[in-house]
Amino acid sequence: MSFEKPAVVIDSGSFNIKAGFACDNHPVSMFRTLVGRPNFLKGGYGREYYDVYIGDEAAAEVMDLEVNHPVVRGNIENWDNMEMIWHHLFYRELKVAPEDRAVILACGATSTMEEKIKCCEIFFETLNCPALCIQSQPVLSMYGSGTTTGICVDIGYDTTDIVPIFEGGMVKYAHLQTGIAGFQISKYLKKTLEERDLLKNNLSLEVIEDIKKQYLYATTNCAMSINKKIYKLPSGEEIDVSNETFMGAEFIFQPDLLDDNGKKCVSLHDAVITATLKCDAELRLELYNAIVTCGGMATVPGINERLQMEIQDNIKKSVTILTSTEPYAVAWLGGATFAGLSDAKSLWIQKKQFEDYGEKIIKNKFM
Structure with a gap:
């Protein structure tokens, strides 16, 4: 058309x-x-004039707004x-x-x-x-x-979806969710930094998201020494976030390490393998040859290499991950x-x- x-x-x-x-x-x-309204209204919308904040404007004023x-x-x-x-x-x-x-x-x-x-x-x-x-x-x-058949691994903010795609159509019965996404990692970062009394008056969603965006990384060798990561708060104070930025990405592959109120989560590579096994046997090789990672969390350095290593170690076959410089x-x-x-x-x-x-x-x- x-x-x-x-x-x-x-x-x-x-x-x-x-x-x-x-x-x-x-x-x-x-x-x-994101949509934000002044929190002094306390839900009493329509009774008086007020400004509605949308998008980044709402995020910038999040402390003074009731956000949705x-x-x-x-x-x-x-x-x-x-x-x-x-x-x-x-x-x-x-x-x-x-x-x-x-x-x-x-x-x-x-x-x-x-x-x-x-x-x-x-x-x-x-x-x-x-x-x-x-x-x-x-x-x-x-x-x-650039393909119509493969596995989409969408690692987003509040959900991680593993969806096999065959000739441009979702294989819905093989769709899986891992239970671990960016929100759970942000929650972990906030909790640990609060416990260490490092954020103090600088605690905000934007600080947490900035740490996650700049310093989170995945490694193919969990036994290696943790890379030292120093983050500068808006106040100018520098804090050590080395352990948090290492563990944040590690939860995606070892969800048992994350204490999330008993919630049952699945590792990313196990979810990909399980979703593939739900599909017809003759289709599996083609799916493994086109694993597409996308979503905001797919920007984490090393995550594609770690995913490829974990899958290959489990199925004893080579797989191909189609990467992008802008997976989001x-x-x-x-x-x-x-x-x-x-x-x-x-x-x-x-x-x-x-x-x-x-x-x-x-x-x-x-x-």
Whole structure:
């Protein structure tokens, strides 16, 4: 399906939302999936005028705001706030009118049909988009890596999804979640630094996320000495985070080390192997030859090498991990690629079709 103007590609993640135009090779806008309102209102919205903070503005004022994450574990839970974020995205970030642009929307691996129907209602009835295509993030991540068959290993902020993909379709019965993601690691960092009384008055989500982003690393040799890591707090004080940054990534491969209130978690490599074994035997070799790592936590140095080593040690066969310099944007890039495929034209819904057929066409297109 051809459009007069490049389609808008939106990947609404639990931590960040990525958006841009299908003609580009990188998202134009990326900001926190966050909405904040003044906490002095205490939920009494609508009684007086107040400012609503969206994205990074909300993150910067988090101590003075009542914040909400509309996307939780890949699913949209607060539709009013999500609609505000999309509106902000078009008019303030991309600076385009939604009625002029077709949209490709990346949804979570566990997204329900009800969620897809609600997305269509907002994009067609509220934003007046001319056409919409909804595809799962794991499928688009495979397109973004140049293949249509493999295993998507999406290590996000609050969920890690292992999803086998066969010829552009999810093998849903083989989908697994490990129970360990960026949120659990952030929680561990915060807890240990608080116990050591290192954060003091500088405790904030941004400090924790900055430590995680800058210093976390995975190693292929757990017996090696821990690399010394020093972090400079906003106050100027320097703290030693060597042990925390080593253990943070180690939990992904040894979840038993993490005390998370008895929650049962699975190591990343075990989840990949189990998901593969759930698929047909003749498909497994092809899956192992295209393991795609993506999501914010996939940026951790050494994580791909460690994952490859652990899988190969267990199955006694070589595997191939398709890496990217920007794994957090792989699903978005896949959406941009998908928008240009002539074979994908049958998967778009036009506004006129939605008005004529409603939920029926959504179920036919986006099952």
